[in-house]
Amino acid sequence: MNFKEIAKRGETGPLMEAGDFLMKRLSANVLKLQKSHDIRWDGKTLLNLDDAMADRLWEAGRELLLASGIFSMSSKRVIELSAAEIDEALRFAPDRLPMGSGKDAVTAFHRGVEDPRRPFVFSGPFNADTSEEMFVHLNEAFAQERLIDSLLFPGYLKVLDGQMIRPTSALSSRAAMLYGQWAREAVRRAGRPGMPITGHAVMALNEIACTNEAWGLRSTDPRAMVLISELQVDDVTMTRLAYYQAYGCPIYLAFTPLVGGYGGDPAGTAIVAAASFIAAAVLGGEVAHIGPQHIKYKQQTNAHSLFLASLANQAVARNSRIIATTSHTTSGRPGSGEEAAQYPREFSALAICAVASGSNVTGPRPAEPLGFNNVSPLMARLFAEVAHAAAGLSRETASGIVGKLFERYKDRIDLERAPKGQAFEEMYDVKSLRPTAEHQEVYDRVREELVALGLPLG
């Protein structure tokens, strides 16, 4: 089904209130499907080992999308889909996606469960608030990490020239153009001029102003759109999608199934996640990003989210060609000192879980960054190393490591109690773009810890 038809159904489908779509269609269908397909969480498993349940989840997700459709929050209409249309979208979903240009071109690909191939790594500031002064330095420091395949969401310019940016204002167009220019400048400075920049400038519709082949984001750079929880879109998302598809960009579609939300418990929300993966393919998403969110913890490394990410990714890996990636947001924040180990322990647990389950990786980032530039390129290096090392691990081995890591941070996932971390300019010498000795010590210590836990980091 082409985009024109999807957009048309967003104007002509059944009209209803959002609450009715979420409660009477989505929640009601999840409850039925959870029973009929016997999708359950035993209350303790962090990494799913049950292939049959992963396959049942896939079927339940497909049936959920068929029964519920996708809701347009703007037109209040449901984009309904037939079984044939869903199956066609899955049949033609790309399993490989080239991006970037020249010698920096790379290819993201569909992975299988316990796939020995190294996952594709999307990493960068991941939309943490980024100051004007640090934007290029911070992104250059990420881009110089050779294990990062695509620079991810080069930051959010919340303030420009001392003025907070309103998303639909003229200033946001200026911010979007600078975002494109500075991200391009950063990858040039890092010696990777064609490195793909996965863009998501959080400036509503005006973010398309960052597009320019000469100085900004190009047609070879993936562009991200985010579905609204659960199975919802709006005019801004659809308009960006229309523009970026027409411009020829690789399409990166993200969604954040919310454990405890309209999908209910972790198993019910996994059905929503599977449906969202398929919806992403139907909408033309070529990389599908799952952010396994949580209504209480507001981050992605809690027990519920680990299980959800593992089960949903296995369902996708075993039953489709979809190129999946999993985002990593944590309670801990990057920094220095004893407590700073929480951040890499958390993202390592989820990365091992996701990679062994057949996903690529996106992240990491603290779920609640404190102040500007609260992200670390050095921690991104460790994240990529962990993701690579997890490739080919059996789920049983991976599960053992994940369990041990989880024990070390589980009592500190409350965002208020988690370590506060530091800004990039406190963790790095901004001139040399090298980490401080104190920040390097955290990397060295946690890397050793991971090796001792059995992760083959080499």
Added chain:
Amino acid sequence: MANAEETYARMRKAIEEYDSDAAAAAAQEAVDAGLNLLEAVEKGFAEPIRSLGEAFDRMEVFLPQLMLGSDAMKAGMAVLEEAIKAGGGTLETKGSVVIGTVEGDIHDIGKTVVAALLQANGYQVHDLGVEVPAGRFIEAAQSQKADIIAMSALLSTTMLYQRDVLELLGNKGLRDRYFAIVGGAPVTQAWADEIGADGYARGAYEAVKLLDSRKGAWAK
């Protein structure tokens, strides 16, 4: 005459089973039996809805159950409220809250949970939905004779509109009339302080605790 405890038990069961029709029927039974309706509110509806809110906080039930329980309570309360008013009485609530997600922001879930838990804890809640312009918050607060304006924003980009509501209140000379609180993923105490909000809550339960603990500041 129906036994009061039996009627209250039926009211509680209706909430626990998320059954709006049964809640309205049990409430009508309380009215027809001439029971003390204020006691019926507390024992029949308030107790089970508070329990439901606590179960949600422990993640033993989830958003659909919280919403269905809240809907059942609304259906039953409509019956009781009408009878109380007809008898010349008034239904005491802790306070009146106007709540919404600010302009430009279509995210609904966090605000909906806060609204449901405030209602479960005895507040009268007027949910304005999402993408609520600054002026509409103020119009609704005036028309509903609200004590509290609660503003949610999920995006860094839209939290700016929380400031606009406060600024417009000030421009209209109404700033002291309402207790204005803010919340949402990117919102912090520092942001609340910067824009001059009266309070900040990280989550839904914190919002209830904040309003309960600061009653002296907003009760008229």
